Amino acid sequence: MVKKKIVVLTGAGMSAESGLKTFRDSNGLWEGHDVMEVASPQGFAKNPELVLDFYNQRRRQLLEVSPNAGHHALVDLEKHFEVSIVTQNVDNLHEQAGSSHVVHLHGELFKVRSTQDETHVLEWKKDLVLGDVDAKGHQLRPHIVWFGEMVPMMETAAQITQLADILIIIGTSMQVYPAASLVNYVTGQTPIFFVDPKPNVRPSDFRNLTIISQTAVEGVPTLVNHLFDTMT
Template structure:
C-alpha cells in the first residue's frame, strides 16, 4: 500500500507565484477592511464592491503560474497517495497537476447562489450584479467569509487522521480551524512544517521545522 501524504498549504505557497497574501501587515486587503469584502455583513452592505474585489483577484489569477512548490507536490502523486488541503482560494494546485485538493476557504473559480450553498458553478469571468443562479438569487463568490462555517473541515480532518506523513507549507498556523489539522495526524506520524519565520514552542519530537520558503523547503523533505 502506498504511503499517504497529507499537505496543508496557505498563502506562503501562492506568494511565490506572485499572488499577494490576502491580508497585508496593516490588516487591510487591497486597501479594504476585512469586514467590507469578506463578511456576510459587507456583502449585504455593498455587493457591488465585494464582486469587484473578487473580480480583480480572479483577473490576477490568470496572470500567474504555478511555482516549483506546486509542481513538486503534484509530482509526489507518482510515488504516493497525496491529498492537498489548502486555505488558498486560487487554482494553482490544480494547474500544477494535483488531483485531490480540498479547498477549505472556497475557490475564486467558483460562484454560488447567495441563498443556496449547494448551487455552485465553475466561473472564470467577472461576476456582475444581475448574474443569477438557477434559483433566481444573485451569484456570489464561493469563498468562505469571516463568520461563516468552513464546510469542508470535516473532510480535511478525516484526511489528516489517515496521514502517514503530514506536511505544512507557507502558513503561520494562526488561522483556525485549519491550524489545528496537524493535531489530528496519527501518533508518531512525522510532521514537516516549512516556513521561513515560524517558531513553535513545546513541539513533539515528530515535528520537524524547515526554516525556508516553499520552493526551497520542499526540496529538503526526506521523501
C-alpha cells in the same frame, strides 16, 4: 506495496511564491479594506459591488500567474505516495500543477454560487457583477468561505488528516482556525515537516517535528527529494 499516505496543509506562503498577493497586509487590511467589508456576509449585504469588485481583482490576478516549483514538487510526490492536499488558498494552482486530490477549506476563486442555494455552484473565470443570477433569478456570489460562515469541508479535511502517515505544512502561520486545528488530528508518532521561511513553531511544539526554514519554492523540492531518498 501499499503507498504511505501524505497529507499536505498549504497556506498563503505557497501561493505568494507564484506572485499572488496574500490578501492581508502587515497592517491587517485586505488590499486597503477592513476584512469585514470584503469578506463577510454583513459586508456583502452592505456593499455587494465593493465585495464583487474585490474578488474580481483577485480572479483576474489568478489568471495571470502559474504554479511554482513547490506546487510541481508536490505533484512529483504522487509518484511514490498517496497524497492529499488540504489548502487554505482559494486559487487553483495545485490543480493547475497537476495534483489529483485537493480539498479547499476556504472556497475557490474560479467558482461562484447562488446566494439562496449554497449547493448551486458554477465554474466562473470572468468578472462577477450585480445582475449575474442563477436559474431562479437569485444573485450569484463568490464561492468563498467568509468570516462568520461555516467551513463545510472541515470535517472532510479532518478525516483525511487522521489517516496521514506523514504531515507536511507549507506556508501557513497555523493561526487561522479552524484550519490550524488540523495538526491535532495526527498521532504523536506521525512525522511532521514544517516548511516556511519564518516558521512560528519550535521543534518542541510537536513530537517528530522537522522545520525547514525556506520558501515553498526552495523547501518543498528539497523535502520531496529527502522523502524519496529515505522513505521509498
